[in-house]
Amino acid sequence: MGQIANVPEVSSQFKLDMETASRLRPELMAQSVAAAGHYATGGLAFERLLPEVPPASSSKVRWRLQIVENDQLNAYSSPDGTVYVESGLAKMAGPSAGLWAAILSHEIAHIVRRDWARRYLYEKVLETSGSQNIVLGDPGVPQANWSSSEKASADLGRFCRQMELEADREGLMLMARAGYHPDFVPALHHLLHARSSGLKTASLYAMHPCWEERDHELGGAYTKASIEFEHRWREWYASPGGNPPVIVFADSPLVKKHGSKEWEIQVPMRCQNLVGAVEVVLRADPGRKEMMRIGELSDADDRGYEVRQLTGCTSPRTTVVFPQAEIMARRKPGTQWTDVYVIDAWGSVLARADLPKLPE
Numbered sequence: 627m628g629q630i631a632n633v634p635e636v637s638s639q640f641k642l643d644m645e646t647a648s649r650l651r652p653e654l655m656a657q658s659v660a661a662a663g664h665y666a667t668g669g670l671a672f673e674r675l676l677p678e679v680p681p682a683s684s685s686k687v688r689w690r691l692q693i694v695e696n697d698q699l700n701a702y703s704s705p706d707g708t709v710y711v712e713s714g715l716a717k718m719a720g721p722s723a724g725l726w727a728a729i730l731s732h733e734i735a736h737i738v739r740r741d742w743a744r745r746y747l748y749e750k751v752l753e754t755s756g757s758q759n760i761v762l763g764d765p766g767v768p769q770a771n772w773s774s775s776e777k778a779s780a781d782l783g784r785f786c787r788q789m790e791l792e793a794d795r796e797g798l799m800l801m802a803r804a805g806y807h808p809d810f811v812p813a814l815h816h817l818l819h820a821r822s823s824g825l826k827t828a829s830l831y832a833m834h835p836c837w838e839e840r841d842h843e844l845g846g847a848y849t850k851a852s853i854e855f856e857h858r859w860r861e862w863y864a865s866p867g868g869n870p871p872v873i874v875f876a877d878s879p880l881v882k883k884h885g886s887k888e889w890e891i892q893v894p895m896r897c898q899n900l901v902g903a904v905e906v907v908l909r910a911d912p913g914r915k916e917m918m919r920i921g922e923l924s925d926a927d928d929r930g931y932e933v934r935q936l937t938g939c940t941s942p943r944t945t946v947v948f949p950q951a952e953i954m955a956r957r958k959p960g961t962q963w964t965d966v967y968v969i970d971a972w973g974s975v976l977a978r979a980d981l982p983k984l985p986e
């Protein structure tokens with residue numbers, strides 16, 4: 627993947643981000659409420675993160691958390707220091723301070739890094755394609771090609787993904803310092819990935835890299851944050867976020883053929899922080915719309931939409947196998963098996979993966 631090495635630094639003279647923020651503020655505030663009541667956990671996590679935030683480059687930053695009551699699954703931040711979390715996402719985080727910290731630390735990182743301004747400046751560079759002032763540092767992109775709008779939008783997409791990953795990395799360290807285990811970040815990504823099943827609607831997350839990619843890219847930053855957390859918080863259960871959550875990394879399921887007719891589905895996976903067992907659930911498409919509300923799998927057991935299997939998931943390379951005979955016997959005519967979910971004992975979704983097309 628091409629790296630964009632030289633993201634324009636934002637000069638201290640640049641004020642358009644703060645000016646735009648104050649212009650939009652009245653409207654954004656009118657459309658949102660303070661994080662109290664049901665959302666008090668979010669407010670508390672926000673308060674706990676702030677003392678660990680590096681000083682913002684503008685003294686005008688006033689930290690504040692607002693909830694937008696529209697049931698959407700998004701979060702965004704204003705350069706003035708206000709973080710907006712949409713109520714679908716807020717409900718998903720619910721009483722988990724760790725999930726809240728994962729959402730909020732990422733948004734705080736955007737504000738501290740002045741990512742709004744960076745994106746604005748980068749777009750300006752793309753518009754004035756002849757500009758020699760800023761080196762974009764991607765040798766794969768000849769400058770002459772920027773005039774093509776398709777190319778420009780691909781460049782912008784890549785630039786935004788890069789900013790997202792950097793915000794993830796800085797957010798991880800911030801939450802680890804404040805006492806939230808870094809494992810809450812992949813846990814959040816997996817929940818969001820599971821909720822995006824079958825949805826093709828455009829969302830503000832369209833600019834974000836896909837969730838699995840973000841997990842892989844965290845790499846060294848995740849390790850560093852884990853070391854920082856362990857160093858600062860010796861007794862995990864007593865940290866502000868409590869014990870780390872169970873996380874499941876489910877790889878793409880495979881269809882393995884035996885001879886000419888027989889086959890099985892293999893689901894390779896790895897579990898972390900698991901005590902006990904998880905259930906692997908194969909689902910057929912009709913269950914899709916109704917299955918997920920607040921990150922929980924609805925019960926469709928007796929309607930022929932699913933097959934389940936328990937696993938202790940003790941090996942770093944656990945493979946759960948669904949034989950052809952078993953799943954085809956359970957399938958209702960006219961339906962297709964589409965998804966694999968991994969759930970905990972309470973039905974909360976820990977991971978989801980798409981099934982490949984099955985042999986007839």
Ligand SMILES: [Zn+2]
Pocket residue numbers: 732736790793
């Ligand atoms: Zn972001």
